[in-house]
Amino acid sequence: MNSLRPIQKRALALGINLEALPKHLAIIMDGNGRFATRQGLMRLWGHRQGYQTLKKVLLSSANLGVDYLTVYAFSAENWRRPEDEVSGLMTLIEEAARHELKGLRENNVRVRVIGRTHEVPLGLQEAIREMEETTSLNTGITFTLAINYGGRAEILDAVRGLLAEGADPATVTEETLSGRMYGPDLPDPDLMIRTAGELRWSNFLLWQAAYSELYVTDATWPEFGDEELLKAVVHYQKRTRKFGGLG
Ligand code: IPE
Ligand code: IPE
Ligand code: MG
DSSP states (O other): OOOOOHHHHHHHHTTOOGGGOOSEEEEEOOOHHHHHHHTTOOHHHHHHHHHHHHHHHHHHHHHHTOSEEEEEEEETTGGGSOHHHHHHHHHHHHHHHHHHHHHHHHTTOEEEEESOGGGSOHHHHHHHHHHHHHHTTOOSOEEEEEEEEOHHHHHHHHHHHHHHTTOOGGGOOHHHHHTTSSSTTSOOOSEEEEOSSOOSOTTSSTTTTTTOEEEEOSSOGGGOOHHHHHHHHHHHHHSOOOTTSOO
């Protein structure tokens, strides 16, 4: 095939099987603050650099052939940070959502947002609604942003929903609960990447990541690029997924 995109050609050169890519890639985009601090700059500058990285990684993932990309943008626990960082992040996400709207629509990206979005500033809520609505019929990559997202909060919200409806415990299954998560139609992530070296989940997709393959790189999020992305896929394809069986 000579209709391969440049990133697919690079993937092939690294021995990646394009037929066995992770269908759903999830990323914990960590290390923006450290990246900035190391250079004597403000943490918010690091978040702005992280936004640039996200644009590139979304494009690369789509061009590579990944169907779903889900990224952790703001956790339900990140409100614990200093007020100026929190408001700076909220403003940055809102600006980015508005600024990228046209490009996302034209690039056939379907945008979803998961998390307790009713708790974020109204301007951001409006930008989220607009982004989801104008891209809902797109058929390319599904790009899910986790904003004010917590894995425990998500499970709790699912359980509360069932209890409120008076569900019969005997009929509640894992599928029932999966169907109550914020993105019930999203498949579970196959590969979970965390940047900046921490070996923890930080409350991301606790329910869905039960059998995700984890890949951690020391590169901070602003430093992450195509080379790192492809390296993670190479590692992923070397794993044997067993789901509790014998593989
Ligand atoms: C990740 O970078 C982005 C968010 C959590 C919003 P951090 O801000 O956590 O960066 P570090 O971990 O302090 O370096
Ligand atoms: C996880 O990173 C949240 C996001 C990337 C949005 P944190 O920086 O908040 O995680 P901890 O605090 O190091 O566990
Ligand atoms: Mg961090």
